[in-house]
Amino acid sequence: MLRIDQLPPILELASMNEVHKEETELITQLHKVAQEKNNELTLELLNKLITHTKQHFSSEEKLMLDVDYPDYHSHKHEHMKQLLDLQSILSFYEMTNDTTAVYKYLEDSLTPWIIEHVYNWDIPASEYINQ
Helix, strand or coil: CCCHHCCCCCCHHHHHHHEEEEEEEHHHHHHHHHHHCCHHHHHHHHHHHHHHHHHHHHHHHHHHHHHHCHHHHHHHHHHHHHHHHHHHHHHHHHHHHCHHHHHHHHHHHHHHHHHHHHHHHHHHHHHHHHC
């Protein structure tokens, strides 16, 4: 499961580090309750993760826009794809109550995506923004 130590220890922007820490904690909680087959908490935390992710991406995109970040559109596109994936797993869960699908999505899709995204997208963005 996603651990904060899998992410770079320090990005150039402290705000990004804090958001990633919050997100990691939320994903860990969601993974746990989904494995426990707690339908009510799985739905609640999945919705909370989507809300947090939207806010996270929105604030990050604003920072990039404010400094006219050259890879803004590509970075935003990566965010949009991930939000669509999150919305899809929520829709699937609402139809099926399949908690296994949720924790497998977290393990097999979201966690690897976050690690890749931080290393390949957020590090360069935070360095550029912090210039």
